[in-house]
Amino acid sequence: MIRYSLTCSKGHVFEEWFDNMADYDTKAEKKKLLCPECGDKKVAKALMAPSIGAASQAPAPAPSCGMGGGGCGGCPMAGMHG
Numbered sequence: 001m002i003r004y005s006l007t008c009s010k011g012h013v014f015e016e017w018f019d020n021m022a023d024y025d026t027k028a029e030k031k032k033l034l035c036p037e038c039g040d041k042k043v044a045k046a047l048m049a050p051s052i053g054a055a056s057q058a059p060a061p062a063p064s065c066g067m068g069g070g071g072c073g074g075c076p077m078a079g080m081h082g
Contacts, residue, residue, distance in 0.1 A: 008035035009042035 004024055007013045012035050018024045024045070027033050033043040 005046040006033065006035075006043050007046040008038060008040035010035070010038055010040055012037040012040070013046055 001017050003017050005015050014036055031041045
């Protein structure tokens, strides 16, 4: 299954699931895609950003230069931590 973001000629954006890329092509060719908001049959793929899961990430560790928390002054993070 693949999900596409679609847009009609009137600017309505919606999502629809397809069995595969060819399924979308076939339905688009036969004008079997309809905008759920206005019924427009002139539908095309909208630009989509990749779907990235919302996995929680651990916070980055605090920088450590080995100088007791004050920083060494020689790294790009000098003065940013402490």
